Amino acid sequence: MSNTITLDYSIESSAIRAEIAQLQPQLVHWRRRLHQYPELGFQEILTADFIAEKLSDWGIDYQTQVAKTGIVATIHSNHEGKVLAIRADMDALPIQEENQVAYCSKHKGIMHGCGHDGHTAIALGIAHYLAHNRDKWQGTVKIIFQPAEEGPGGAKPMIEAGVLTNPRVDAIIGLHLWNNLPVGTIGVREGALMAAVECFKCTLFGKGGHGAMPHQTVDSVVLGAQIINGLQSIVSRNISPIDSAVVTVGQFHAGTALNVIADTAKMSGTVRYFNPKLEKLIGERIEAIIKGICESHGAKYELDYWQLYPPVINNSRITQLVKSVALEVVETPLGVVPECQTMGGEDMSFFLQEIPGCYFFLGSANEGKGLNYPHHHPRFDFDETVLSLGVEIFARCIEKFADFTI
Template sequence: MFNTLKEKYFDEIKKLRRDLHRIPEEGLKEFKTSRYIKDYLTDLGLEYEETAGTGVLCYIDMGSETTYAFRTDMDGLSIVENNDIDFKSTNPDMMHACGHDGHMSILLIFAKYLSENKDKLKDNILLIFQPAEEGPGGAKLIIKEGVLKKYNVKNVFALHLSPNIPKGKYSSKPYGFYAASTEFTVFIDGKSSHGAAPHNGVDAIVIAAQYINGIQSIVSRNINPIREGLVTIGTIDGGDRINIIAEHVEMEGTIRTLDKDTYKIIDKRMHTLAEGLSEAYDCKITYDWRPFYGITYNDKELYEKVVPAFGNDYILGDAILSAEDFSFYSEEIPCFFYELGIREEDKGYVHPLHNACFNFDEESLLYGVMGDINILKTLGAIE
């Protein structure tokens, strides 16, 4: 099948990807991207409707009681591109450094394939072009609008390009695949004093150091070592002058877990640690907890149904502590999320996601089209 897809669609998917790569846009502001998608679907003779502001839905109604949805993300990242290519981002402050240009191109060619093979389709298909995956979570907006219920969606499928997997390979795992993520800010208020008289103050920096060390011991000593949990302090700001005991420290970080029980332990211990340090050092510690995305969960029964679609090109993956807003779909109905390999060391396609040099060969995208087609075949939704 791959050679047939390549002969028929390679030039077109290459153009799609490069056109979209040139116009990365911020989440919920993907106006040019949305227009591009609508125009392409119209040219295919497919109807669309708007969702979540800049999002686009394309429903192929076969009169079936079953609807399968396929979702792509649309937004770019606030990164200055460092690739020397003729289709470089025309928005100097934005870049498609997470492969969303590739994801959209896959779904558009998938749409074309379905439109050309509609006589073979047995079930309804909903294509979801979703804004704001990178934040604040476009999936949540689509669910809130009732899209899944309106179209009686049975399952949602999605993929993500991965520079960690060889080109043309597929990877996933049952149950928790991508982690839940919570952002937090911790505020420590002590008392300033002259550096020569530390006994007259309450040193917020010393307390912050104790708190950071304590957090790391939560993961190493309170969490079962065979379970995934991670706490990262990414920023710390405190103090005004070199000879003054710091009165205030502000820290920001993230919590990442793959099961709710682990999250509850980390959450409880971090708050208990703050309370203990507040009493021990006679200071005030407050915090702002901001749950971001939940666990991207692959339904076990659905996983076992669709993985045979990838044949010998499938690799059982490890859990990944990155977060994905596809998690919101998996909280509603059985879902399946997989990674598509794009790594080619001989061509230099090795840079990680969210890197200013991230790039890939568009031929890789045809494996994504093939993967989605084979998922439908495995489910008996298309001949």
């Protein structure tokens, strides 16, 4: 692996103003520094220290240790106005990185495999720009550096800690670098952008025995197989075909030997949907199916079901603001993808339940450079030329927000 860091500072969009384009080398440097020292949720101590150091250098007021490791920076312009929040998550994933790059993770078994290092670098970039151009915009901007998006979730604890008050935030925006879209593309839509995330674990209690004498047993593997098949009917027969939903069993464990019928089996899975009205329905149907099949076989069960994140629902007015900016900074309208959705989840949803806001995707893949591995892959990486574009989008949203009616 080479020890030489080759930087690509090329900016493809002419819409990026000079003072932001000039930040590109620093944005890359900050992103790679963060990438080398990734930290898991609520353990982002080095990350928070790095952010605090930069904010202090720029004379920005900030609060540390919000929801353990979070930071909230508050930047006032020289003109009164509304309060807009920008949210950036900063945690990494428990993945061993396989990229052969000079800025590869130095923390074994941990890597920024979802672009949060880029989100944090972009947030630092807009903080730098705002602090050095206080006459060019109005009001106040709160930059929320959030821990633990990948789990168990840092947004809700930050809200409970009061990040949306003192001063009260009027609206919030955030972005996710997105390797499902090419660099320079922006995915933004009103309504549901990302899905609710719910999880379940179930243990089935049958009666074990010899594989040659099944009549003496209650086979937990047969139970599990019937339940898994039964769960697939929830989306196809209990949910309107107009709505989208997913029920996935990702784990199934049972048995110790090929000729022994297992007395217990364990399964776990995830549920995804866009429509908030489905919040209770799917969980109730899952338990009804498990209960019915177990009772018919004389078996018992234990089910643990919980909601991780609600769906990400964008406010129509703030989405119009972001979309208007997107149309300004991309080369053609074809660069704005209005129907970009994913069944992936995000705890940005908790902020959007509290105040109007918009979460959008900023395309970051570049197949020509080999930077198109999917999120959470051990070789995930993205085209860093997108960093200054992210700062430009935030800057324009802030400037337009002053005259924008929610």
